[in-house]
Amino acid sequence: MKHPLKSLLAIIALAALAVGAFNANATTTVSIVVPHRDGAATQYPVAASTKTLIGTFAALDDSNNLVNATDAASRRVVGIHNAETDNSSGSAGDLSSGVSKGLFLVANSATNALTDAYIGRVAYIEDNNTVSTSGGTNYVVAGIVEDVTADGVWLWVGLPYNNGVAPVSVSLTSTNGTAAAAADLAALKAEAENIGDDVRAIKAALILHGLLK
Incomplete structure (x- = not known):
């Protein structure tokens, strides 16, 4: 008698043949299997002379290297650092480090605090773990506000920009x-x-x- 596992594998193999392989350079006329990521975490090359800190805002600089998010020119927030990676003595790209994307509780500004009126709107970077209503000098967007509580701001960080943005x-x-x-x-x-x-x-x-x- 044929082993049930072998039968299952045969069915899977036939199903795979029925669906085309992914080809990035051609128009398809059949269903295909598309490679995907869950989008919850990504690795980026770390910038020179940089040490990442777990739980702080992660950004890319104008060379697409990972840095700690600050109110600085050409910063694009991509998530929250999920690893402490010390590239203090290295060149750009010598090390890579992980970034998590999703909904995080971060500190609210003491001087330009977000309120419920900002739910569904952007918050700006004040420092590496604090968000503000003020764009400061460079208007670095930290993420989209989900909720504001006594504990801080629940913020969507590193997700597609239009996620949850309320019209004004x-x-x-x-x-x-x-x-x-x-x-x-x-x-x-x-x-x-x-x-x-x-x-x-x-x-x-x-x-x-x-x-x-």
């Missing part, structure tokens, strides 16, 4: 056609001021969502 309403004060129909310079100047107010309101909304700085 902007009320416009200018009216289409008003400038063209202005009876005099005073009316035209008033409508121009309204247009300026609208532009500033839209900019503020984009900054709030981390799309501008």
Whole structure:
């Protein structure tokens, strides 16, 4: 009698033949098996002269090397460090280190604290474990706010940017056609001021969502 395990393996083999192999360079006309990651953790090369600290914000610099997140230019937060890796004496890429992505409890700013009004919106890096409503100098986005409690801020970190982002309403004060129909310079100047107010309101909304700085 045939062993049940052998029969199962044969079925699996036939199923695999029925589904095409992944090919990144061709259009497929059959179902395929696509390689995937669960997205919960990723390894990145560590920047030169850098030591990562478990539980702190992890970012990539402009050379795509892993650094500790700060309010510095060209920083992109990619998760939370899950390993302490000391590349203090090494060159960029000598070592790699792990980063976790998901929902984490981080410290809330004492001076620019997030409130429930920021749920679904971006929080900015204040230091390597603290988030703020203020973009500081470089507006480094830490993540998307899930909840704000007495213990800190629950933050989605390292996930696709649009995860959970709440839309924001902007009320416009200018009216289409008003400038063209202005009876005099005073009316035209008033409508121009309204247009300026609208532009500033839209900019503020984009900054709030981390799309501008």
